[in-house]
Amino acid sequence: MIEVKNLVKSYGNVVAVKGISFKADEGAILGFLGPNGAGKTTTMRIITGFMPATSGTVLIDGLDIFKNSLEARRKIGYLPENPPLYTDMRVDAYLRFVARLRGLGRSAVDEALEHVLKVCGLEEMSHRICGHLSKGYRQRVGLAQALIHNPPVLVLDEPTIGLDPRQIHEIRELIHKLAGHRTVVLSTHILPEVSQICQKVVIIADGRVVLEEQLEKLPAGTSLEEVFLHAISKEHPEDAGRAEETLEEVGAGHA
Amino acid sequence: MPAAPRKRWRRLARVTPDSVAASKMRNAITIAGKELAGYFVQPVAYVVMSVFLLLGGFFFFNMLRYFEVVLQMYTAMQNPEVLARLNLNHAVIEPLLHNLAIVLVILVPAITMRSFAEEKRTGTYELLLTAPVRTGEIVAGKFIAAAVFMLIMIGLAGIFPLILVMFGNPEIGVMMSGYIGIAFLSVSFVAIGLFTSSITQNQIIAAITCFGLLLLLYVISWPAEAGGSQFGDLLRYLSLPDHFGQMVSGIIDTRDIVYFLSVIVVALFLTQRSVESVRWR
Ligand SMILES: Nc1ncnc2c1ncn2[C@@H]1O[C@H](COP(=O)(O)OP(=O)(O)O)[C@@H](O)[C@H]1O
Numbered sequence A: 001m002i003e004v005k006n007l008v009k010s011y012g013n014v015v016a017v018k019g020i021s022f023k024a025d026e027g028a029i030l031g032f033l034g035p036n037g038a039g040k041t042t043t044m045r046i047i048t049g050f051m052p053a054t055s056g057t058v059l060i061d062g063l064d065i066f067k068n069s070l071e072a073r074r075k076i077g078y079l080p081e082n083p084p085l086y087t088d089m090r091v092d093a094y095l096r097f098v099a100r101l102r103g104l105g106r107s108a109v110d111e112a113l114e115h116v117l118k119v120c121g122l123e124e125m126s127h128r129i130c131g132h133l134s135k136g137y138r139q140r141v142g143l144a145q146a147l148i149h150n151p152p153v154l155v156l157d158e159p160t161i162g163l164d165p166r167q168i169h170e171i172r173e174l175i176h177k178l179a180g181h182r183t184v185v186l187s188t189h190i191l192p193e194v195s196q197i198c199q200k201v202v203i204i205a206d207g208r209v210v211l212e213e214q215l216e217k218l219p220a221g222t223s224l225e226e227v228f229l230h231a232i233s234k235e236h237p238e239d240a241g242r243a244e245e246t247l248e249e250v251g252a253g254h255a
Numbered sequence B: 001m002p003a004a005p006r007k008r009w010r011r012l013a014r015v016t017p018d019s020v021a022a023s024k025m026r027n028a029i030t031i032a033g034k035e036l037a038g039y040f041v042q043p044v045a046y047v048v049m050s051v052f053l054l055l056g057g058f059f060f061f062n063m064l065r066y067f068e069v070v071l072q073m074y075t076a077m078q079n080p081e082v083l084a085r086l087n088l089n090h091a092v093i094e095p096l097l098h099n100l101a102i103v104l105v106i107l108v109p110a111i112t113m114r115s116f117a118e119e120k121r122t123g124t125y126e127l128l129l130t131a132p133v134r135t136g137e138i139v140a141g142k143f144i145a146a147a148v149f150m151l152i153m154i155g156l157a158g159i160f161p162l163i164l165v166m167f168g169n170p171e172i173g174v175m176m177s178g179y180i181g182i183a184f185l186s187v188s189f190v191a192i193g194l195f196t197s198s199i200t201q202n203q204i205i206a207a208i209t210c211f212g213l214l215l216l217l218y219v220i221s222w223p224a225e226a227g228g229s230q231f232g233d234l235l236r237y238l239s240l241p242d243h244f245g246q247m248v249s250g251i252i253d254t255r256d257i258v259y260f261l262s263v264i265v266v267a268l269f270l271t272q273r274s275v276e277s278v279r280w281r
């Protein structure tokens, strides 16, 4: 569903992404895991068409995000690292605006609005000003705007960052619920998040993929934490047989 | 959730592809509507409007009073020749519009500085640029909103000539020409303001750069005063007060309209390039 091919992105002299490739399978939640500064946000901004890659490309349902940009963008719901709220708009007006912007017809907007308000638990908040909402509710509105045009693909950049434990729990539940049969890419630097809600994990460190694996295929007894720490502490994560080797080593310790 | 309503929502929410032209306009209007509503929830817009109209009133009544004094003086002196030459347009509306144009040099940057800079700062830029919308539509939407705001403001300043019409006998055609001139001027200013806002995420930088550019358009012909080279002609052509002054004095010339339209087109084109370059940097 999402195919990321050899993405490279440099900001001036800084190469933030150094050749990332992975696939997100249709209808599954992919955890995009990496320490701060690994290049998660950069990769997601390229996937969503916000900015171009220096080289490489991304296919959304077979559509190239650069060449068929408008068509491809139509399929994506995106929650950036900071929820993109207009702080002086009311929640319902804001969501209506996003719905129109994403191409919903006038007649479809009401129903879509009603639906996302319900799914995201925002019914009570629909007349509040976005700027007056708590961080947890802002995140919900952020999810609601990503969801409003019912996209087959959801890209969520660290959706639980900066929330308190109860809110984190609620947002995770919500993501789980709204994922449905959508393809979801969710970035995080929190390990348990991945094991709780994802089917597949891609670990990146310093702009490179160090592991791409289905969670169920991780050897029994392997903790993701060990895989992660091991992967990112490797001196040269780019060389030889990365993923399998990593897994075997970590797995062996548990055998 | 029960399955049935969800299915219904899915079907309704599916995007029906409009004709391309219609959808282009639709996206621009969606953005313009949101922007325009946005102007009226922030105090800046009301402050700008109030300052504009209060200063306008101040200029208007002062010039009107001055006109009255001169009128009485010449009536007392029984000087029919000069009396015949005294003219409400010349004495009141023309200076009023020239002064308001200067006020706009200061106020327009305050109105447009937010447009792109604020979106970049708060992150809503990511929402705009990842929506299935062309950059041209974003620029058009923001331009329409700011232009409509300006025209509302200029429209409200129409109260001044209206007062003259009620109590005096001004030449309505000349006044109309002047107001069309200030409408073109304000819309050109807005286009320049959008451009400066698109190049930065700092509102203050956007405002000051805009102010600088607008002021430059006012004084750009100064070096030409010395000589009559081709370069001097170019500078004189670029000079804003010349074109505006023509319209204020009642002459609507296509050359002046072409001038304002070119300023608008060039500024919006640069804005579009600048928004696009953020994407392709
Ligand atoms: N706009 C930018 N200009 C320059 N460098 C940037 C920019 N954005 C990110 N970077 C750099 O790119 C690297 C990856 O950043 P990012 O993608 O935000 O990582 P993550 O989201 O995984 O924390 C970091 O070293 C960061 O400093």
Ligand SMILES: [Mg+2]
Residues within 6 Å of the ligand: A040, A041, A042, A081, A158
């Ligand atoms: Mg990040």
